[in-house]
Amino acid sequence: MSYAVIKGAGYALIHTPDMIIHNGTTQTTERSTNPDSEYLKELKKHIRTYEEALKYPPNQVYIGNMTPNDLSTYEMPWYDKEADIKERFGKLGEIMPQDEFITLMKLVDVFDLVKLENNFMQDVKKKLLDHPLFKEDAEKLKEGETIEEIEKFIQSQHAEAIYNEGKLVGCVKRAHDLDHNLTSHILFENLVVKASGVLAFKHLIDKNNIPIEDIDYVIECSEEACGDMNQRGGGNFAKAIAECSGASNATGSDTRGFCAAPTHALILAASLVKAGTYENVVIVAGGATAKLGMNGKDHVKKGLPILEDVVGAFAILVSKNDGIHPILRTDLVGRHTVGTGSSPQAVITSLVTAPLDKGNLKITDIDKYSVEMQNPDITKPAGAGDVPEANYKMIGALGVKRKELDRKDLLSFVKKHGMVGWAPTQGHIPSGVPYIGFAKEDLTNGELNKVMIVGKGSLFLGRMTNLFDGVSIVIERNNGKVENDSQQVSEEKIKSFIAEAMKDFASHLLKE
Amino acid sequence: MTEKYGAENIIVLVGAAEAESAGLAAETVTNGDPTFAGSLAGVQLGLRVYHAVEPEFKEAVDEDVYEEQIGMMEMVLDVDEIISEMSSIREQFCKY
Numbered sequence: 001m002s003y004a005v006i007k008g009a010g011y012a013l014i015h016t017p018d019m020i021i022h023n024g025t026t027q028t029t030e031r032s033t034n035p036d037s038e039y040l041k042e043l044k045k046h047i048r049t050y051e052e053a054l055k056y057p058p059n060q061v062y063i064g065n066m067t068p069n070d071l072s073t074y075e076m077p078w079y080d081k082e083a084d085i086k087e088r089f090g091k092l093g094e095i096m097p098q099d100e101f102i103t104l105m106k107l108v109d110v111f112d113l114v115k116l117e118n119n120f121m122q123d124v125k126k127k128l129l130d131h132p133l134f135k136e137d138a139e140k141l142k143e144g145e146t147i148e149e150i151e152k153f154i155q156s157q158h159a160e161a162i163y164n165e166g167k168l169v170g171c172v173k174r175a176h177d178l179d180h181n182l183t184s185h186i187l188f189e190n191l192v193v194k195a196s197g198v199l200a201f202k203h204l205i206d207k208n209n210i211p212i213e214d215i216d217y218v219i220e221c222s223e224e225a226c227g228d229m230n231q232r233g234g235g236n237f238a239k240a241i242a243e244c245s246g247a248s249n250a251t252g253s254d255t256r257g258f259c260a261a262p263t264h265a266l267i268l269a270a271s272l273v274k275a276g277t278y279e280n281v282v283i284v285a286g287g288a289t290a291k292l293g294m295n296g297k298d299h300v301k302k303g304l305p306i307l308e309d310v311v312g313a314f315a316i317l318v319s320k321n322d323g324i325h326p327i328l329r330t331d332l333v334g335r336h337t338v339g340t341g342s343s344p345q346a347v348i349t350s351l352v353t354a355p356l357d358k359g360n361l362k363i364t365d366i367d368k369y370s371v372e373m374q375n376p377d378i379t380k381p382a383g384a385g386d387v388p389e390a391n392y393k394m395i396g397a398l399g400v401k402r403k404e405l406d407r408k409d410l411l412s413f414v415k416k417h418g419m420v421g422w423a424p425t426q427g428h429i430p431s432g433v434p435y436i437g438f439a440k441e442d443l444t445n446g447e448l449n450k451v452m453i454v455g456k457g458s459l460f461l462g463r464m465t466n467l468f469d470g471v472s473i474v475i476e477r478n479n480g481k482v483e484n485d486s487q488q489v490s491e492e493k494i495k496s497f498i499a500e501a502m503k504d505f506a507s508h509l510l511k512e
Numbered sequence: 513m514t515e516k517y518g519a520e521n522i523i524v525l526v527g528a529a530e531a532e533s534a535g536l537a538a539e540t541v542t543n544g545d546p547t548f549a550g551s552l553a554g555v556q557l558g559l560r561v562y563h564a565v566e567p568e569f570k571e572a573v574d575e576d577v578y579e580e581q582i583g584m585m586e587m588v589l590d591v592d593e594i595i596s597e598m599s600s601i602r603e604q605f606c607k608y
Contacts (some may be wrong), residue, residue, distance in 0.1 A: 342587075345580070348584065397587035400587060
């Protein structure tokens with residue numbers, strides 16, 4: 001069977017300044033334990049404007065207006081640099097402002113749980129009518145609520161408040177008065193996942209000229225769970241996102257695995273396509289408001305802006321081989337298994353060198369490794385170091401141990417086979433997949449031949465196991481040969497049958 | 513544990529990726545938690561403490577196992593900086 005291909009990718013960031021304050025867990029925890037803290041007083045002074053978020057170089061990389069290579073030419077830190085391009089829309093997606101996103105949450109809400117103040121909604125409706133992807137949806141917006149009604153929902157019915165520019169503009173209602181899994185807080189987070197997932201999905205379809213009716217299956221791979229008290233993680237974000245994106249011929253399901261889930265989903269999608277079960281599978285993930293401002297205390301302490309001010313989302317289309325787009329080598333997959341062990345060496349061996357060995361490849365045969373592409377501008381001041389760089393050093397060091405690389409070339413390996421990180425620290429969002437949009441280019445029109453996507457996840461956070469997890473897959477330039485499975489195999493078989501018969505006949509003659 | 517087994521019978525092994533964080537962990541089990549946050553705030557245990565990439569530990573274990581488990585990280589980490597940080601903490605605060 002022919003390998004599946006990466007047909008396209010879409011990416012979205014949403015600048016959410018008020019959600020940092022009201023929905024990021026670092027801030028909500030601080031407010032409940034230490035409401036008069038210096039941090040909460042200082043916080044607002046450190047929040048960037050939408051224009052500042054547009055100018056931030058890593059954000060322009062995320063939506064494809066700059067390449068990771070372009071970003072590496074900017075000297076760190078990046079928060080005080082301006083990108084050459086400051087556009088809202090990019091080759092791979094967009095950076096949406098908060099007011100439009102709040103209204104998008106209303107648009108994707110089919111249970112009338114999102115209530116928006118009428119003036120706010122009408123103002124934003126005008127903006128969305130100009131949005132290239134939401135004009136038709138925006139036309140459906142009718143009358144909003146009065147601010148008094150919204151205040152009533154919040155005060156007497158435990159609705160979660162929605163703020164914009166410091167002002168109350170709406171709320172998300174709870175969906176049940178007793179069910180802990182349908183509280184307004186959980187529904188708010190789930191609607192953020194759904195809305196941001198739809199945004200990335202729509203960009204994927206739009207940027208790659210894909211007929212939406214061709215999508216057969218959707219795998220959602222974020223880190224939230226939706227369901228009620230009888231099935232907390234019942235699902236199914238995938239189908240909900242497919243419905244709002246207009247993929248009427250699709251069904252789907254959710255795949256979970258903490259930050260490793262997107263790479264798990266990529267391997268699943270590639271396998272489903274290669275098996276012939278489906279022709280076009282989209283993997284999609286929305287973002288998390290809980291992680292907004294996660295390292296905010298360190299950033300504020302060091303006088304930096306709150307750099308975790310965007311929700312991230314992505315969508316990737318995996319399709320049957322077209323002879324053009326890069327192929328997903330489902331035979332070159334790495335797995336951190338239950339028995340792998342937790343030492344960094346065991347982890348990198350299982351994820352990087354095990355799949356390479358299957359293909360008789362050396363560490364240096366992979367042109368680019370896409371690991372956890374966390375933006376070091378965010379992680380370094382928080383004491384977590386430069387995550388991609390640390391990963392590249394480990395991969396390189398393993399190459400030295402395998403005698404595929406000279407020790408003195410370790411640093412040049414990191415530079416040549418690695419990239420600087422540009423993705424926001426939204427858990428699953430930076431994990432391997434931010435590079436796929438660029439990989440599609442690099443492996444078709446570009447110079448590269450093989451890349452590896454590596455996803456890792458901290459399963460222990462869920463307290464069900466002490467284990468950590470990870471999977472990886474090699475993506476390769478398409479050699480243009482498409483096996484037409486049914487035809488070619490049968491032709492070959494016919495030829496071999498004929499050859500066999502001729503041989504029999506010849507030996508028969510010889511005997512005679 | 514120090515009450516149960518005696519501080520002189522305990523060796524602490526750290527595996528932090530950076531000298532600064534290794535030093536913090538080492539200081540915690542010798543001079544007490546420098547952040548004054550945890551249960552070891554102000555408690556001076558003075559334990560013997562080593563990092564996994566230090567020669568004292570490396571020489572004490574099987575060479576092959578060391579290579580298999582730590583060899584790669586030894587190449588990645590700034591071993592000299594870690595050794596100097598750990599030695600300095602031991603010289604100042606170690607009682608055994």
